[in-house]
Amino acid sequence: MKRSFVIFVLLIAGNVYFAQSQSWNTKDVELSNGWQMQSSAEVPTDGHQVASMNYNPENWHRANVPGSVLGSLVNDGMYKNIFYHRNLERVPDTPFEVPWWYRTAFNIDELHDGQVYRLRFNGISYRADIWLNGKKIASADTIAGSFRQFILNVTPYIKKGKNVLALKISQAKPGDLNIGFVDWNPEPPDKNMGIWRTVHLLESGPVSVTYPFVRTAVDTATLQHARITLGMILQNHSPKTVNGNLTISIGNTIHLSKKVSLPPNEKTQVILTPEEYAALNVDHPKLWWTHELGKPNLYELSINYDIDGKLSATKNMKFGIRQVSSYLDAAGWRGFRLNGKKILIKGGGWTDPMLLNPTPAEIKAGVDYAVHMNLNTLRMEGFWGENQEIYNLCDEKGIL
Structure with missing residues (x-):
């Protein structure tokens, strides 16, 4: 009984510690x-x-x-x-x-x-x-x-x-x-x-969100159903156990929440699956296609972690629902499918300037040029871009 009372007091003290603090910048x-x-x-x-x-x-x-x-x-x-x-x-x-x-x-x-x-x-x-x-x-x-x-x-x-x-x-x-x-x-x-x-x-705040990822699977027979798996790293930077609420939004239609308790000074990988959350089973999804096959539809993902109603961390990103697979043809050559449809890979090599100083306008022009050439793939030559911009543009413009 005494031990339970001590634990209860410690939990109350921890809640008071966070409750009395001001709002955190995110x-x-x-x-x-x-x-x-x-x-x-x-x-x-x-x-x-x-x-x-x-x-x-x-x-x-x-x-x-x-x-x-x-x-x-x-x-x-x-x-x-x-x-x-x-x-x-x-x-x-x-x-x-x-x-x-x-x-x-x-x-x-x-x-x-x-x-x-x-x-x-x-x-x-x-x-x-x-x-x-x-x-x-x-x-x-x-x-x-x-x-x-x-x-x-x-x-x-x-x-x-x-x-x-x-x-x-x-x-x-x-x-x-x-x-x-x-x-x-x-x-x-x-x-x-x-x-x-x-x-x-x-x-x-005391908890941060890093390295979010999205994995999607498409019902390639009908293209009418998709499954989304989400993951991220939550890190508790404080010396106290933190009990908080993880909330996920995908566009205006999918909303999830999960209670997550984090030990002091620990990282925890959190994965949300369609088996656990029915909302991650999507009917009539807007699929991502390369630009010559269709529209590169993107969904907006928002991840928030709050403690006692106060926002501690937030992360936002865009992703496409798609499934890429490969196969061997009768001659033994490898081919690829996008959402179950055969796709001819037409790619080019991308490299930044020697001084590593491309401007946003130059990056956009290069991706636009690839689209105008009817390429659907870019291969990074020697290194992988100085920031996320080229990857975001490829997502938006239908380039693998």
Whole structure:
């Protein structure tokens, strides 16, 4: 009896802790402005000073994030017309053999009890030591790999007002799995070192939602029924057990909810299946087709997790209901089907510019060009885009 009473008191204390806190921010802010960079050969100091409020980055270069070091130097006027004649050969390798500093600042208006702050680095080439407000928060022995995504909980280091973020980045070494332009294209002198994909400040309550996925299956005999499976990672960043409510909306017609209890400081994968939720069995679905076979219909998915009626985390994305399968024909060649219908794959190779600096307009024009050529597939050549934009456009325009 006494033990039950203690547990009851602890649960009440936890509820009061969250109930008394103010509303939590649930934001995903891309940190793309105000970046500066400089060679470490020109910066005779360490990260504690570079990432401090009082440090003055004199004579630093403007940095484009996302992008490469060389791309930023070209934009800043250090190297001109590098794609004319043999000018690219005249850009030396030696300036990029030492680490380069990246530095920016961002502002936090208010700090709330239970608020969680994380930094997400979607792509760093190739290794980085990271500091925030003069504190080292990650080392190059763990922050390594161009195609890896890193999410760092920085709540203890965040301050109200101005916050300073600094990275010391080193280029890839021989044998590292780096961005590649294959042997028939010239390698950039900096080996694409830099922050080549986006950086985000993620704000949430004690629980966050990451890595949502959707898996769909279509009744290919009739095309009148589909099954949807949803998944995501819920993470409790607090030292207390959290009892909350997960709500799912798909368009205006499908609404689900599930009570989810999360242990302290733990991640939990949550999967919702059509066997468990009848609403995930969809009649008369609007299917996703490639542009030459039909309309690339998309559904809007919204994921929310709340604690005592207060929103802790939210995630939104679009997806198409489709089923892709393959088969072997009589001659042993592999063919493909989309929603049960045979489809001829007509594809092209996609690669971003050598300086990793495509504009949104250029990406859109490239995808539109593929549609006008009646292609239905794009293959990523050497790497996979600096952000999600190309994938979103392919979804919208009916490209596999």
